[in-house]
Amino acid sequence: MPTLQRLDPTTILATAAALSQELAANAVERDRTAGIPTYEVSRLRETGLLSLVIPQEYGGAGADLVTVYQVIKALAKADGSIGQLYGNHVGLVTLAHAIGTPAQKERDYRGTAQHQWFWGNAINTRDDRLKLSPDGDGFRLNGEKGFGTGIPAADRWVFSAVQAGVELPLFLAIPSDRPGVTILDDWDNVGQRRTASNSLSFDNVWVEADEIYGPPVDPDGAxxxxxxxxxxxxxxxxxxxxxxxxxxxxxxxxxxxxxxxxxxxxxxxxxxxxxxxxxxxxxxxxxxxxxxxxxxxxxxxxxxxxxxxxxxxxxxxxxxxxxxxxxxxxxxxxxxxxxxxxxxxxxxxxxxxxxxxxxxxxxxxxxxxxxxxxxxxxxxxxxxxxxxxxxxxx
The missing domain is CATH 1.20.140.10 (Butyryl-CoA Dehydrogenase, subunit A, domain 3)
Structure with a gap:
């Protein structure tokens, strides 16, 4: 399949349709076995779909959201789990664009385009068990989090956490090799079985100051x-x-x-x-x-x-x-x-x-x-x- 950089929507959707057909061939078996979607993520990486939404000036394909949503639908047609994982990835890789600093936006876009990072998350803001505490020039994460969607297969992780004295939850992104995060093998639900949405525990996990998103250019803006x-x-x-x-x-x-x-x-x-x-x-x-x-x-x-x-x-x-x-x-x-x-x-x-x-x-x-x-x-x-x-x- 071709690289998607600077390709038109027709070519992008053809690539997505071909991958969808490929994934459909063994979707029933993958649903039955559940497990970690390593194979599916590798195919997303090989087809270039992971950098689809990234603007061209940062090395991506520069596709608009209208096209990206059609790609999500094509993937979900074959496998609902992969549609969800890819949709989450799109939302996560663009997060710094809206709530981060210009430097964070540059880091996330360029890093993903260059390394074809796949993004996973546990950002349910209603789950406040994960605590962020200052420690010198950085912070520490301790606690637990549920619904870590795609986390076992991801290169970059996004979490929401609460900090004492701060009204709203904070969002942060760290690399997947950061020590102290334990992924529990407890995702055994009736559906979306290949999303690997396991629970997580955090033991004194280090967070750099610039890994916490924001403030955005206009914190009070829409x-x-x-x-x-x-x-x-x-x-x-x-x-x-x-x-x-x-x-x-x-x-x-x-x-x-x-x-x-x-x-x-x-x-x-x-x-x-x-x-x-x-x-x-x-x-x-x-x-x-x-x-x-x-x-x-x-x-x-x-x-x-x-x-x-x-x-x-x-x-x-x-x-x-x-x-x-x-x-x-x-x-x-x-x-x-x-x-x-x-x-x-x-x-x-x-x-x-x-x-x-x-x-x-x-x-x-x-x-x-x-x-x-x-x-x-x-x-x-x-x-x-x-x-x-x-x-x-x-």
Whole structure:
């Protein structure tokens, strides 16, 4: 596969589609064994996708977020875990662009472009067990953290931690060979099994002062809070990719293996009226969710390009649309992943097909944050003109 530096979106998406097809070939087996996604990350590195979002002036391909989100969807179509891991990577490698200093932005972009770093994280700000304490010219990390997504396969780690006397959690990035971090082998969930989202423990881990992000150019500006929506849309495209993969797998199975019901009065499954109705409904749902997501992706790209000139009102408008897309893609994705069995039949539940992984992946990942609160935020904006409060999730 070609290097992606300075290639057009068509070539980039062709590369992503080829890798997606490759990953799909053994996705069922990798889901079954779980484990660390070393192979998948190596393929992302070899195809150049890890530097896709990095601006050209720092050595990357300079792709816009609209194209990057389509790559996430293509990967998730084959394997929801890899879609999530790549989406996380994109959000992490761009983090310093919004919340870091110019020197940190330069370091992260150039380092990733040059070394093809893969980024993993444990930045759930609701988990405050990880403590950061001053120590001379630097700091020390002690405590625990959950959901260390991609950490065992990552070259760079991003964490959130709390410091006494500091109101908000701090974000920091350290290399993966930093002593004192123990990765626990405790990720055994029903879905997203190749994300290796293990728990972590920290014993007096050293942190350089410049490894703590910030302050950004405009600490009170709207751009510094934009990583939340950027990451949320990456999740939307992961959901849509999984749903698209499920629907295509079901279609192929139906065409090749599903038999008409005895009372249908038809000889071939592709003319069975209820099968046609279900597929028509599921396809339409997916098109609607994808169209909304694509509209939101364009809005996020415009907001990203504004940088420090982005206003809080503009950021709020984006956040509303992101919340709507997140809630809707959750509903549609789960509906498709569940109902594919209605159009494939009882034999499709055989474990060697692995069709259940689509629902398991979606059900696991869509619990990242409650869709109810996304719809509440949309309703509060629609009725009261109140924008979502900027957080990691909105």
């Amino acid at each position: 751009f510094a809070t934009l990583p939340g929506p950027v990451a949320q849309v990456a999740k939307v495209y992961t959901y849509l990719g999984i749903a698209e993969g499920a629907l295509e797998a079901a279609r192929q199975y139906t065409q090749e293996k599903t038999r008409p019901w005895v009372a249908s009065g038809v000889s071939g499954i592709t003319t069975e009226p209820y099968i046609l109705r279900h597929y028509g409904e599921l396809w339409t749902e997916l098109q609607a969710a994808s169209a909304l997501a694509d509209k939101v992706a364009e809005q996020v790209q415009v907001a990203w390009e504004k940088g420090d000139t982005l206003t809080h009102e503009e950021r709020g408008e984006v956040a509303v649309q992101v919340s709507a897309a997140k809630a809707f893609s959750t509903r549609v994705g789960l509906d498709i992943a569940n109902r594919i069995f209605e159009v494939t039949g009882s034999r499709a539940t055989a474990t060697h097909y692995g069709f259940d992984r689509y629902w398991r992946d979606l059900r696991t990942f869509t619990l990242h944050d409650p869709a109810d609160y996304k719809l509440r935020d949309v309703g509060n904006w629609f009725l009261n003109g109140v924008y979502p409060t900027p957080t990691q999730y909105s």
